[in-house]
Amino acid sequence: MVQHIDNPVVELHNVTVAYQQKPVLWNIDYTLPEGNLIGIIGPNGSGKTTMIKAMMGLLPLSSGYTKIFGKDLDDVRSRVSYVPQRGSVDWDFPANVLDVVLMGRSKPKNIFKRLTSQDRAIALECLRKVKMENFVKRQISQLSGGQQQRVFLARALAQEADLYLMDEPFVGVDMATEQAIIDLLKEMREKGKTILVVHHDLQTVKDYFDWVVLLNTRLVASGKTEDVFQSELLNETYGGKLNILSQVSNLLKAKGHPVREK
Amino acid sequence: MQQLIEFFSFTNPNIRWVVLGVVLIGASSAVIGTFAYLRKRALVGDAVSHAILPGICLAFLFSGVKNPLVLLLGATFTGGLSLLAIDYITQQSKIKSDAAIALVLSVFYGVGILLLTAIQNSGNAEQSGLDKFLFGKAAALVFEDVVVFGGFSVVLLGVVWAFFPAFRLISFDMDFARSAGYPVRFLSFLLALLTVVAVAIGMQAVGVVLMSALLITPAAAARYWTHHLRMMLIISAGLGAFSGIMGAFISYTMPQMPTGPWIVAVLSLLAILSVLFGSKKGVLARYFQQKRNQSKILQENILKCFYHLGEFDNSLSASRSILDLQKKRYMPDNQLLKGIKKLLAQGLIQKNGQAYQLTDHGIREGARITKIHRLWEIFLTKHLHLADDHVHEDAEAIEHLITPELEKELEAHLNYPDTDPHQSPIPY
Numbered sequence: 020m021v022q023h024i025d026n027p028v029v030e031l032h033n034v035t036v037a038y039q040q041k042p043v044l045w046n047i048d049y050t051l052p053e054g055n056l057i058g059i060i061g062p063n064g065s066g067k068t069t070m071i072k073a074m075m076g077l078l079p080l081s082s083g084y085t086k087i088f089g090k091d092l093d094d095v096r097s098r099v100s101y102v103p104q105r106g107s108v109d110w111d112f113p114a115n116v117l118d119v120v121l122m123g124r125s126k127p128k129n130i131f132k133r134l135t136s137q138d139r140a141i142a143l144e145c146l147r148k149v150k151m152e153n154f155v156k157r158q159i160s161q162l163s164g165g166q167q168q169r170v171f172l173a174r175a176l177a178q179e180a181d182l183y184l185m186d187e188p189f190v191g192v193d194m195a196t197e198q199a200i201i202d203l204l205k206e207m208r209e210k211g212k213t214i215l216v217v218h219h220d221l222q223t224v225k226d227y228f229d230w231v232v233l234l235n236t237r238l239v240a241s242g243k244t245e246d247v248f249q250s251e252l253l254n255e256t257y258g259g260k261l262n263i264l265s266q267v268s269n270l271l272k273a274k275g276h277p278v279r280e281k
Numbered sequence: 282m283q284q285l286i287e288f289f290s291f292t293n294p295n296i297r298w299v300v301l302g303v304v305l306i307g308a309s310s311a312v313i314g315t316f317a318y319l320r321k322r323a324l325v326g327d328a329v330s331h332a333i334l335p336g337i338c339l340a341f342l343f344s345g346v347k348n349p350l351v352l353l354l355g356a357t358f359t360g361g362l363s364l365l366a367i368d369y370i371t372q373q374s375k376i377k378s379d380a381a382i383a384l385v386l387s388v389f390y391g392v393g394i395l396l397l398t399a400i401q402n403s404g405n406a407e408q409s410g411l412d413k414f415l416f417g418k419a420a421a422l423v424f425e426d427v428v429v430f431g432g433f434s435v436v437l438l439g440v441v442w443a444f445f446p447a448f449r450l451i452s453f454d455m456d457f458a459r460s461a462g463y464p465v466r467f468l469s470f471l472l473a474l475l476t477v478v479a480v481a482i483g484m485q486a487v488g489v490v491l492m493s494a495l496l497i498t499p500a501a502a503a504r505y506w507t508h509h510l511r512m513m514l515i516i517s518a519g520l521g522a523f524s525g526i527m528g529a530f531i532s533y534t535m536p537q538m539p540t541g542p543w544i545v546a547v548l549s550l551l552a553i554l555s556v557l558f559g560s561k562k563g564v565l566a567r568y569f570q571q572k573r574n575q576s577k578i579l580q581e582n583i584l585k586c587f588y589h590l591g592e593f594d595n596s597l598s599a600s601r602s603i604l605d606l607q608k609k610r611y612m613p614d615n616q617l618l619k620g621i622k623k624l625l626a627q628g629l630i631q632k633n634g635q636a637y638q639l640t641d642h643g644i645r646e647g648a649r650i651t652k653i654h655r656l657w658e659i660f661l662t663k664h665l666h667l668a669d670d671h672v673h674e675d676a677e678a679i680e681h682l683i684t685p686e687l688e689k690e691l692e693a694h695l696n697y698p699d700t701d702p703h704q705s706p707i708p709y
Contacts, residue, residue: 072456113319122457125446
């Protein structure tokens with residue numbers, strides 16, 4: 020069940036993504052509404068992270084296209100913010116909390132530009148929003164998992180975007196931090212921001228999200244939480260991969276066959 | 282002494298050029314190497330340095346002269362080619378990057394040796410000295426060399442300075458940089474190119490085999506002294522430059538000694554010292570940290586001993602002999618006395634004849650540790666579902682660790698209970 024909307028903030032059109040010719044996402048096709056808190060739900064290995072990365076242009080598409088605010092990503096990058104998984108970087112890197120948040124302030128438009136005191140003020144304000152103002156000078160290797168996650172969040176806030184894509188922001192985070200983060204996300208939504216969150220804790224889905232995307236290498240459903248988050252669709256999402264689809268994936272890889280004819 | 286003054290007064294122009302050369306080369310290799318180190322590409326520098334040899338030979342074969350600029354061009358060409366080869370192999374085949382690096386390194390180096398041998402046997406008189414690239418020729422740097430290599434070093438440092446924010450970003454979080462629209466491919470290429478150039482000029486000082494030491498060792502050592510990237514770059518450059526000077530000095534005082542290997546020897550020594558004595562996570566720093574922990578545990582255990590005895594006979598400030606304390610909790614004489622001395626110095630206990638008693642401050646400390654111990658026991662039984670008789674050992678250790686902030690949180694979380702799982706009262 021896929022609910023489509025007009026003037027979507029995100030549109031995926033027949034997107035297929037393959038690793039070494041083996042598709043891990045099949046023909047994803049959906050539209051997402053603006054000003055919503057959107058959960059991307061699915062089991063391990065269902066392609067949630069792959070989909071986010073593909074939307075951010077970090078992985079090549081084997082087919083289809085994505086539109087953000089109705090445009091190509093490159094035209095609207097400054098309005099989009101990406102929060103990678105916490106485990107994707109080496110936290111032993113020589114930097115402190117403020118250094119990392121300030122990375123959200125430097126713009127690729129002028130690569131040589133040094134940061135101003137206004138950038139610092141914004142970064143500090145973002146740290147206050149995630150309640151990390153007492154850790155400004157703390158070396159990042161000395162942070163707990165929840166604190167690292169909040170630093171990433173502050174860096175994203177510092178980008179002052181309109182669309183946020185967050186990959187598993189609640190993994191390894193204590194309950195108090197999770198609540199603080201979700202409160203912040205809801206506050207952002209009230210200001211008209213759109214937030215996509217890769218999430219895997221089914222218990223909290225109804226409380227957190229207005230809109231849900233159910234994924235298991237293929238799109239199972241996309242729509243309002245109350246319409247989509249129901250047992251039949253969840254069974255389909257978590258009921259294992261479609262055997263035939265997996266076999267075709269493996270064949271594509273084994274034969275080196277193209278996903279599209281040209 | 283005479284030599285020391287002669288060397289460091291830099292009156293001899295030869296010394297001046299050699300020192301300037303090795304300082305610039307050492308510092309620039311170290312700065313570029315810091316980024317390679319942080320991007321976990323330490324081995325790539327080794328591959329590049331070996332891959333440069335065939336480039337130098339080819340440049341000589343085509344030009345017939347030993348012009349440093351021409352040789353540098355050849356070196357950069359094959360060095361860059363080796364990087365492309367490594368990338369291509371890892372992307373297009375099942376071979377992982379470590380194997381790809383090993384492959385490229387050995388193939389390029391093999392071709393290089395082949396060409397070098399052919400040139401040496403060709404009877405070309407110009408060729409003598411080309412083999413210096415294998416082991417470096419720092420002591421023989423002359424004005425023209427320094428102009429070329431030093432010039433490139435300055436350019437390298439300038440480029441790093443200009444691109445510093447971008448380089449830092451891609452070294453820390455490549456995906457984020459790409460998502461924000463940074464030209465990550467170009468920046469990576471630029472860093473790779475800088476690495477090749479740094480290796481090509483660094484090789485003049487230390488040769489093919491030792492080049493990766495000049496690149497990576499300063500960074501590895503610097504990491505033990507700081508948590509800040511800017512500082513790390515400065516320390517790293519300083520170590521590289523200092524090693525260069527020392528290497529040059531040693532081979533000046535002992536002319537039979539080669540400069541390059543001594544540069545690397547000094548650098549290695551500095552790295553070992555950094556690992557041992559580095560202020561951030563050095564072996565010695567960790568040792569002292571553990572010593573401090575042990576000392577804190579001992580002192581707090583003694584205080585707790587006083588406090589428990591006081592709880593038992595309802596007089597917290599009563600005097601206790603060494604034997605009283607040891608009966609409550611056995612601690613070897615020498616340790617106990619050491620701990621008591623420290624507690625006396627902090628005014629937590631005072632001497633009373635042959636015995637000791639808690640001061641007011643000491644009573645508060647004793648109560649605090651006892652409280653944390655008992656709160657932690659409650660926490661374990663409540664949230665880790667441990668049996669009452671399983672929690673004491675754990676609390677013995679954790680009581681010394683809990684910070685004042687955590688203490689407050691723990692109190693509030695458990696809602697200020699009156700007694701612990703063994704019905705002992707909790708002092709607030």
